Amino acid sequence: MVKFDNVKVYKSRGNSETISIGGNANDDIRYQNPSSSTPSCKILSVVKDGTGNFSTEKQASANIDWTDPSAVSVITDSLSIDKDTIYIATKISSSWSSSVDANSDISSYSYALGSTPGNDDIITWTNNNKKKYVSVSTSILNVGQQYFFSVKATNGEGLESTSTISDGFMYIDPNLITNIETTNNAYQLSVYPNPFTDNINVSYKLNVNANVYLKLMDVTGRIIYSSSPQNQNTGIHSLEINAATNLAPGIYLLEMNIGGESNVYRLMKE
Structure with a gap:
Protein backbone atom coordinates (compact mmCIF):
# COMPACT_ATOMS: atom_id res chain seq x y z
CA MET A 1 0.00 0.00 0.00
CA VAL A 2 1.28 3.44 -0.93
CA LYS A 3 0.14 6.48 1.04
CA PHE A 4 0.35 10.03 -0.25
CA ASP A 5 0.29 13.23 1.77
CA ASN A 6 -0.20 16.83 0.57
CA VAL A 7 -1.21 15.89 -2.96
CA LYS A 8 -1.56 18.85 -5.34
CA VAL A 9 -3.58 18.70 -8.54
CA TYR A 10 -2.79 21.36 -11.12
CA LYS A 11 -5.12 22.55 -13.84
CA SER A 12 -3.54 23.01 -17.26
CA ARG A 13 -3.62 26.55 -18.61
CA GLY A 14 -2.16 28.84 -21.21
CA ASN A 15 -0.18 32.03 -20.60
CA SER A 16 -3.15 33.48 -18.69
CA GLU A 17 -6.18 32.08 -16.94
CA THR A 18 -9.51 33.54 -15.82
CA ILE A 19 -10.39 32.43 -12.30
CA SER A 20 -14.04 32.62 -11.32
CA ILE A 21 -14.89 34.01 -7.89
CA GLY A 22 -18.15 33.69 -5.97
CA GLY A 23 -20.22 31.58 -3.65
CA ASN A 24 -21.39 29.07 -6.26
CA ALA A 25 -20.19 25.47 -6.21
CA ASN A 26 -18.63 25.74 -9.69
CA ASP A 27 -16.57 28.86 -8.90
CA ASP A 28 -12.81 28.39 -8.62
CA ILE A 29 -12.57 30.54 -5.48
CA ARG A 30 -15.62 30.29 -3.24
CA TYR A 31 -14.47 31.97 -0.03
CA GLN A 32 -13.75 35.53 1.04
CA ASN A 33 -10.89 36.54 3.32
CA PRO A 34 -11.66 35.33 6.85
CA SER A 35 -10.03 38.56 8.07
CA SER A 36 -8.23 41.55 6.61
CA SER A 37 -4.85 39.96 7.44
CA THR A 38 -5.63 36.45 6.17
CA PRO A 39 -5.92 35.86 2.40
CA SER A 40 -8.79 33.85 1.01
CA CYS A 41 -6.42 31.40 -0.69
CA LYS A 42 -3.12 30.93 -2.47
CA ILE A 43 -2.77 30.46 -6.21
CA LEU A 44 0.01 28.02 -7.16
CA SER A 45 1.58 27.65 -10.60
CA VAL A 46 4.21 25.46 -12.25
CA VAL A 47 5.53 25.26 -15.81
CA LYS A 48 6.37 22.06 -17.70
CA ASP A 49 8.94 22.08 -20.50
CA GLY A 50 8.91 20.06 -23.70
CA THR A 51 10.58 17.05 -22.10
CA GLY A 52 8.13 16.87 -19.19
CA ASN A 53 10.25 18.57 -16.55
CA PHE A 54 8.41 20.80 -14.05
CA SER A 55 9.64 24.14 -12.79
CA THR A 56 9.72 25.10 -9.15
CA GLU A 57 6.38 26.17 -7.77
CA LYS A 58 5.38 29.83 -7.69
CA GLN A 59 2.58 31.06 -5.48
CA ALA A 60 0.65 34.24 -4.75
CA SER A 61 -1.89 35.06 -2.06
CA ALA A 62 -5.35 36.11 -3.23
CA ASN A 63 -7.34 38.64 -1.21
CA ILE A 64 -11.02 38.15 -1.96
CA ASP A 65 -13.85 40.38 -0.73
CA TRP A 66 -17.10 40.81 -2.64
CA THR A 67 -19.12 42.21 0.28
CA ASP A 68 -19.69 45.97 0.70
CA PRO A 69 -18.58 47.48 4.00
CA SER A 70 -21.26 48.41 6.52
CA ALA A 71 -22.71 51.90 6.36
CA VAL A 72 -21.70 54.44 8.99
CA SER A 73 -24.36 54.28 11.71
CA VAL A 74 -23.99 57.74 13.30
CA ILE A 75 -23.07 61.08 11.74
CA THR A 76 -23.15 64.47 13.48
CA ASP A 77 -23.03 68.00 12.12
CA SER A 78 -20.12 68.95 14.39
CA LEU A 79 -17.01 67.40 15.90
CA SER A 80 -18.94 66.23 18.97
CA ILE A 81 -22.62 66.83 19.79
CA ASP A 82 -24.89 67.20 16.77
CA LYS A 83 -25.79 70.81 15.94
CA ASP A 84 -28.86 71.96 14.05
CA THR A 85 -27.73 75.58 13.81
CA ILE A 86 -24.31 77.17 13.34
CA TYR A 87 -23.46 80.84 13.64
CA ILE A 88 -20.00 80.97 12.03
CA ALA A 89 -20.05 80.81 8.23
CA THR A 90 -16.34 80.20 7.73
CA LYS A 91 -16.00 76.75 9.33
CA ILE A 92 -18.14 73.60 9.11
CA SER A 93 -17.49 70.25 10.75
CA SER A 94 -18.77 66.69 10.88
CA SER A 95 -17.82 63.46 12.64
CA TRP A 96 -19.06 59.90 12.31
CA SER A 97 -18.84 56.38 13.70
CA SER A 98 -16.74 53.55 12.28
CA SER A 99 -17.74 51.38 9.37
CA VAL A 100 -16.92 47.67 9.52
CA ASP A 101 -15.58 45.25 6.92
CA ALA A 102 -14.57 41.82 8.23
CA ASN A 103 -12.93 40.68 4.99
CA SER A 104 -10.62 43.49 3.89
CA ASP A 105 -11.03 46.24 6.50
CA ILE A 106 -11.80 49.92 5.83
CA SER A 107 -9.29 51.73 3.65
CA SER A 108 -10.90 55.20 3.61
CA TYR A 109 -13.93 57.40 4.23
CA SER A 110 -15.36 60.00 1.88
CA TYR A 111 -17.65 62.93 2.64
CA ALA A 112 -19.80 65.38 0.70
CA LEU A 113 -21.98 68.39 1.52
CA GLY A 114 -25.26 69.23 -0.18
CA SER A 115 -28.11 71.69 0.04
CA THR A 116 -30.51 68.71 0.00
CA PRO A 117 -30.11 65.28 1.68
CA GLY A 118 -27.66 63.08 -0.23
CA ASN A 119 -26.60 65.80 -2.68
CA ASP A 120 -22.99 66.95 -3.23
CA ASP A 121 -23.66 70.30 -4.88
CA ILE A 122 -21.78 72.27 -2.19
CA ILE A 123 -18.75 70.01 -1.61
CA THR A 124 -18.30 67.11 -4.03
CA TRP A 125 -17.28 63.69 -2.72
CA THR A 126 -13.85 64.05 -1.10
CA ASN A 127 -11.48 61.33 0.14
CA ASN A 128 -10.82 61.75 3.86
CA ASN A 129 -8.42 58.78 4.21
CA LYS A 130 -9.17 56.94 7.47
CA LYS A 131 -10.15 60.02 9.47
CA LYS A 132 -13.66 59.91 10.94
CA TYR A 133 -14.06 63.65 11.18
CA VAL A 134 -13.65 66.69 8.98
CA SER A 135 -13.41 70.43 9.59
CA VAL A 136 -13.57 72.55 6.46
CA SER A 137 -13.06 76.27 5.91
CA THR A 138 -15.74 77.67 3.63
CA SER A 139 -17.32 80.89 2.44
CA ILE A 140 -20.28 79.42 0.55
CA LEU A 141 -22.98 79.18 3.24
CA ASN A 142 -26.19 81.15 2.78
CA VAL A 143 -28.19 82.48 5.71
CA GLY A 144 -31.26 80.35 6.43
CA GLN A 145 -30.19 77.53 4.08
CA GLN A 146 -30.06 73.98 5.42
CA TYR A 147 -27.07 71.78 4.57
CA PHE A 148 -26.45 68.03 4.88
CA PHE A 149 -23.24 66.01 5.24
CA SER A 150 -23.01 62.58 3.58
CA VAL A 151 -20.39 59.94 4.43
CA LYS A 152 -19.51 56.56 2.92
CA ALA A 153 -16.76 54.00 3.54
CA THR A 154 -14.50 52.13 1.10
CA ASN A 155 -13.00 48.73 1.93
CA GLY A 156 -9.63 47.26 0.99
CA GLU A 157 -10.98 45.92 -2.30
CA GLY A 158 -12.48 49.27 -3.35
CA LEU A 159 -16.12 48.44 -2.60
CA GLU A 160 -18.19 51.29 -1.16
CA SER A 161 -20.86 51.30 1.52
CA THR A 162 -24.16 53.08 1.08
CA SER A 163 -23.93 56.72 2.14
CA THR A 164 -25.17 57.92 5.52
CA ILE A 165 -26.72 61.39 5.64
CA SER A 166 -26.79 63.81 8.56
CA ASP A 167 -30.03 65.40 9.77
CA GLY A 168 -28.77 68.76 8.53
CA PHE A 169 -27.76 72.11 9.93
CA MET A 170 -28.67 75.72 9.18
CA TYR A 171 -26.41 78.76 9.10
CA ILE A 172 -27.80 81.80 10.89
CA ASP A 173 -26.06 85.16 11.01
CA PRO A 174 -26.37 86.20 14.68
CA ASN A 175 -26.21 89.85 13.63
CA LEU A 176 -29.60 89.43 11.94
Whole structure:
Protein backbone atom coordinates (compact mmCIF):
# COMPACT_ATOMS: atom_id res chain seq x y z
CA MET A 1 0.00 0.00 0.00
CA VAL A 2 1.28 3.44 -0.93
CA LYS A 3 0.14 6.48 1.04
CA PHE A 4 0.35 10.03 -0.25
CA ASP A 5 0.29 13.23 1.77
CA ASN A 6 -0.20 16.83 0.57
CA VAL A 7 -1.21 15.89 -2.96
CA LYS A 8 -1.56 18.85 -5.34
CA VAL A 9 -3.58 18.70 -8.54
CA TYR A 10 -2.79 21.36 -11.12
CA LYS A 11 -5.12 22.55 -13.84
CA SER A 12 -3.54 23.01 -17.26
CA ARG A 13 -3.62 26.55 -18.61
CA GLY A 14 -2.16 28.84 -21.21
CA ASN A 15 -0.18 32.03 -20.60
CA SER A 16 -3.15 33.48 -18.69
CA GLU A 17 -6.18 32.08 -16.94
CA THR A 18 -9.51 33.54 -15.82
CA ILE A 19 -10.39 32.43 -12.30
CA SER A 20 -14.04 32.62 -11.32
CA ILE A 21 -14.89 34.01 -7.89
CA GLY A 22 -18.15 33.69 -5.97
CA GLY A 23 -20.22 31.58 -3.65
CA ASN A 24 -21.39 29.07 -6.26
CA ALA A 25 -20.19 25.47 -6.21
CA ASN A 26 -18.63 25.74 -9.69
CA ASP A 27 -16.57 28.86 -8.90
CA ASP A 28 -12.81 28.39 -8.62
CA ILE A 29 -12.57 30.54 -5.48
CA ARG A 30 -15.62 30.29 -3.24
CA TYR A 31 -14.47 31.97 -0.03
CA GLN A 32 -13.75 35.53 1.04
CA ASN A 33 -10.89 36.54 3.32
CA PRO A 34 -11.66 35.33 6.85
CA SER A 35 -10.03 38.56 8.07
CA SER A 36 -8.23 41.55 6.61
CA SER A 37 -4.85 39.96 7.44
CA THR A 38 -5.63 36.45 6.17
CA PRO A 39 -5.92 35.86 2.40
CA SER A 40 -8.79 33.85 1.01
CA CYS A 41 -6.42 31.40 -0.69
CA LYS A 42 -3.12 30.93 -2.47
CA ILE A 43 -2.77 30.46 -6.21
CA LEU A 44 0.01 28.02 -7.16
CA SER A 45 1.58 27.65 -10.60
CA VAL A 46 4.21 25.46 -12.25
CA VAL A 47 5.53 25.26 -15.81
CA LYS A 48 6.37 22.06 -17.70
CA ASP A 49 8.94 22.08 -20.50
CA GLY A 50 8.91 20.06 -23.70
CA THR A 51 10.58 17.05 -22.10
CA GLY A 52 8.13 16.87 -19.19
CA ASN A 53 10.25 18.57 -16.55
CA PHE A 54 8.41 20.80 -14.05
CA SER A 55 9.64 24.14 -12.79
CA THR A 56 9.72 25.10 -9.15
CA GLU A 57 6.38 26.17 -7.77
CA LYS A 58 5.38 29.83 -7.69
CA GLN A 59 2.58 31.06 -5.48
CA ALA A 60 0.65 34.24 -4.75
CA SER A 61 -1.89 35.06 -2.06
CA ALA A 62 -5.35 36.11 -3.23
CA ASN A 63 -7.34 38.64 -1.21
CA ILE A 64 -11.02 38.15 -1.96
CA ASP A 65 -13.85 40.38 -0.73
CA TRP A 66 -17.10 40.81 -2.64
CA THR A 67 -19.12 42.21 0.28
CA ASP A 68 -19.69 45.97 0.70
CA PRO A 69 -18.58 47.48 4.00
CA SER A 70 -21.26 48.41 6.52
CA ALA A 71 -22.71 51.90 6.36
CA VAL A 72 -21.70 54.44 8.99
CA SER A 73 -24.36 54.28 11.71
CA VAL A 74 -23.99 57.74 13.30
CA ILE A 75 -23.07 61.08 11.74
CA THR A 76 -23.15 64.47 13.48
CA ASP A 77 -23.03 68.00 12.12
CA SER A 78 -20.12 68.95 14.39
CA LEU A 79 -17.01 67.40 15.90
CA SER A 80 -18.94 66.23 18.97
CA ILE A 81 -22.62 66.83 19.79
CA ASP A 82 -24.89 67.20 16.77
CA LYS A 83 -25.79 70.81 15.94
CA ASP A 84 -28.86 71.96 14.05
CA THR A 85 -27.73 75.58 13.81
CA ILE A 86 -24.31 77.17 13.34
CA TYR A 87 -23.46 80.84 13.64
CA ILE A 88 -20.00 80.97 12.03
CA ALA A 89 -20.05 80.81 8.23
CA THR A 90 -16.34 80.20 7.73
CA LYS A 91 -16.00 76.75 9.33
CA ILE A 92 -18.14 73.60 9.11
CA SER A 93 -17.49 70.25 10.75
CA SER A 94 -18.77 66.69 10.88
CA SER A 95 -17.82 63.46 12.64
CA TRP A 96 -19.06 59.90 12.31
CA SER A 97 -18.84 56.38 13.70
CA SER A 98 -16.74 53.55 12.28
CA SER A 99 -17.74 51.38 9.37
CA VAL A 100 -16.92 47.67 9.52
CA ASP A 101 -15.58 45.25 6.92
CA ALA A 102 -14.57 41.82 8.23
CA ASN A 103 -12.93 40.68 4.99
CA SER A 104 -10.62 43.49 3.89
CA ASP A 105 -11.03 46.24 6.50
CA ILE A 106 -11.80 49.92 5.83
CA SER A 107 -9.29 51.73 3.65
CA SER A 108 -10.90 55.20 3.61
CA TYR A 109 -13.93 57.40 4.23
CA SER A 110 -15.36 60.00 1.88
CA TYR A 111 -17.65 62.93 2.64
CA ALA A 112 -19.80 65.38 0.70
CA LEU A 113 -21.98 68.39 1.52
CA GLY A 114 -25.26 69.23 -0.18
CA SER A 115 -28.11 71.69 0.04
CA THR A 116 -30.51 68.71 0.00
CA PRO A 117 -30.11 65.28 1.68
CA GLY A 118 -27.66 63.08 -0.23
CA ASN A 119 -26.60 65.80 -2.68
CA ASP A 120 -22.99 66.95 -3.23
CA ASP A 121 -23.66 70.30 -4.88
CA ILE A 122 -21.78 72.27 -2.19
CA ILE A 123 -18.75 70.01 -1.61
CA THR A 124 -18.30 67.11 -4.03
CA TRP A 125 -17.28 63.69 -2.72
CA THR A 126 -13.85 64.05 -1.10
CA ASN A 127 -11.48 61.33 0.14
CA ASN A 128 -10.82 61.75 3.86
CA ASN A 129 -8.42 58.78 4.21
CA LYS A 130 -9.17 56.94 7.47
CA LYS A 131 -10.15 60.02 9.47
CA LYS A 132 -13.66 59.91 10.94
CA TYR A 133 -14.06 63.65 11.18
CA VAL A 134 -13.65 66.69 8.98
CA SER A 135 -13.41 70.43 9.59
CA VAL A 136 -13.57 72.55 6.46
CA SER A 137 -13.06 76.27 5.91
CA THR A 138 -15.74 77.67 3.63
CA SER A 139 -17.32 80.89 2.44
CA ILE A 140 -20.28 79.42 0.55
CA LEU A 141 -22.98 79.18 3.24
CA ASN A 142 -26.19 81.15 2.78
CA VAL A 143 -28.19 82.48 5.71
CA GLY A 144 -31.26 80.35 6.43
CA GLN A 145 -30.19 77.53 4.08
CA GLN A 146 -30.06 73.98 5.42
CA TYR A 147 -27.07 71.78 4.57
CA PHE A 148 -26.45 68.03 4.88
CA PHE A 149 -23.24 66.01 5.24
CA SER A 150 -23.01 62.58 3.58
CA VAL A 151 -20.39 59.94 4.43
CA LYS A 152 -19.51 56.56 2.92
CA ALA A 153 -16.76 54.00 3.54
CA THR A 154 -14.50 52.13 1.10
CA ASN A 155 -13.00 48.73 1.93
CA GLY A 156 -9.63 47.26 0.99
CA GLU A 157 -10.98 45.92 -2.30
CA GLY A 158 -12.48 49.27 -3.35
CA LEU A 159 -16.12 48.44 -2.60
CA GLU A 160 -18.19 51.29 -1.16
CA SER A 161 -20.86 51.30 1.52
CA THR A 162 -24.16 53.08 1.08
CA SER A 163 -23.93 56.72 2.14
CA THR A 164 -25.17 57.92 5.52
CA ILE A 165 -26.72 61.39 5.64
CA SER A 166 -26.79 63.81 8.56
CA ASP A 167 -30.03 65.40 9.77
CA GLY A 168 -28.77 68.76 8.53
CA PHE A 169 -27.76 72.11 9.93
CA MET A 170 -28.67 75.72 9.18
CA TYR A 171 -26.41 78.76 9.10
CA ILE A 172 -27.80 81.80 10.89
CA ASP A 173 -26.06 85.16 11.01
CA PRO A 174 -26.37 86.20 14.68
CA ASN A 175 -26.21 89.85 13.63
CA LEU A 176 -29.60 89.43 11.94
CA ILE A 177 -31.33 88.11 15.08
CA THR A 178 -32.63 90.88 17.35
CA ASN A 179 -35.56 91.54 19.63
CA ILE A 180 -38.76 91.96 17.63
CA GLU A 181 -40.38 95.38 17.75
CA THR A 182 -43.13 96.06 15.22
CA THR A 183 -46.11 98.37 14.82
CA ASN A 184 -49.10 98.36 12.48
CA ASN A 185 -52.58 99.85 12.53
CA ALA A 186 -54.00 97.10 14.74
CA TYR A 187 -51.25 96.50 17.30
CA GLN A 188 -47.74 97.09 18.58
CA LEU A 189 -45.73 93.93 19.27
CA SER A 190 -42.59 93.25 21.30
CA VAL A 191 -40.96 89.78 21.56
CA TYR A 192 -37.85 89.29 23.70
CA PRO A 193 -35.25 88.03 24.29
CA ASN A 194 -34.22 87.01 20.79
CA PRO A 195 -32.14 84.84 20.73
CA PHE A 196 -33.79 83.09 23.69
CA THR A 197 -32.61 80.31 25.97
CA ASP A 198 -35.76 79.33 27.87
CA ASN A 199 -38.82 81.59 28.22
CA ILE A 200 -40.15 83.89 25.49
CA ASN A 201 -41.88 87.10 26.51
CA VAL A 202 -44.58 88.44 24.20
CA SER A 203 -46.01 91.88 24.86
CA TYR A 204 -48.49 93.66 22.61
CA LYS A 205 -50.74 96.69 22.61
CA LEU A 206 -54.06 96.42 20.79
CA ASN A 207 -55.34 99.55 19.11
CA VAL A 208 -58.73 97.93 18.51
CA ASN A 209 -60.72 95.14 20.14
CA ALA A 210 -59.72 91.89 18.39
CA ASN A 211 -59.71 88.12 18.57
CA VAL A 212 -56.09 87.09 19.35
CA TYR A 213 -54.12 83.86 19.32
CA LEU A 214 -50.52 82.87 18.65
CA LYS A 215 -48.51 79.77 17.76
CA LEU A 216 -44.86 78.81 18.18
CA MET A 217 -43.62 76.43 15.48
CA ASP A 218 -40.39 74.87 14.28
CA VAL A 219 -39.23 75.43 10.70
CA THR A 220 -41.17 72.36 9.50
CA GLY A 221 -44.45 73.87 10.75
CA ARG A 222 -44.79 71.55 13.75
CA ILE A 223 -46.73 73.40 16.46
CA ILE A 224 -44.84 73.58 19.75
CA TYR A 225 -47.15 75.96 21.59
CA SER A 226 -50.49 77.55 20.79
CA SER A 227 -52.78 79.80 22.79
CA SER A 228 -56.56 79.58 22.74
CA PRO A 229 -58.26 82.33 20.68
CA GLN A 230 -59.42 85.12 22.95
CA ASN A 231 -61.44 88.25 22.25
CA GLN A 232 -59.34 90.98 23.86
CA ASN A 233 -59.95 94.65 24.47
CA THR A 234 -57.71 97.52 23.47
CA GLY A 235 -54.70 98.06 25.68
CA ILE A 236 -51.53 96.28 26.71
CA HIS A 237 -51.38 92.50 27.03
CA SER A 238 -48.50 90.16 27.83
CA LEU A 239 -47.76 86.46 27.65
CA GLU A 240 -44.83 84.27 28.68
CA ILE A 241 -44.15 81.10 26.67
CA ASN A 242 -42.23 78.62 28.80
CA ALA A 243 -42.56 75.71 26.36
CA ALA A 244 -39.16 76.76 25.00
CA THR A 245 -37.13 75.20 27.82
CA ASN A 246 -36.70 71.77 26.20
CA LEU A 247 -36.32 72.94 22.62
CA ALA A 248 -33.20 72.16 20.62
CA PRO A 249 -31.12 75.15 19.46
CA GLY A 250 -32.23 76.50 16.10
CA ILE A 251 -34.77 78.66 14.32
CA TYR A 252 -38.43 78.86 15.39
CA LEU A 253 -41.41 80.77 14.03
CA LEU A 254 -43.90 82.80 16.05
CA GLU A 255 -47.23 83.34 14.31
CA MET A 256 -49.35 86.17 15.71
CA ASN A 257 -52.98 86.30 14.59
CA ILE A 258 -54.91 89.42 15.50
CA GLY A 259 -58.36 90.03 14.08
CA GLY A 260 -57.86 87.32 11.44
CA GLU A 261 -54.59 88.79 10.15
CA SER A 262 -51.49 86.62 10.66
CA ASN A 263 -47.86 87.70 10.77
CA VAL A 264 -44.90 85.35 11.29
CA TYR A 265 -41.72 86.33 13.12
CA ARG A 266 -38.42 84.46 13.29
CA LEU A 267 -36.91 83.55 16.66
CA MET A 268 -33.66 81.78 17.49
CA LYS A 269 -33.05 79.36 20.37
CA GLU A 270 -29.46 79.36 21.65
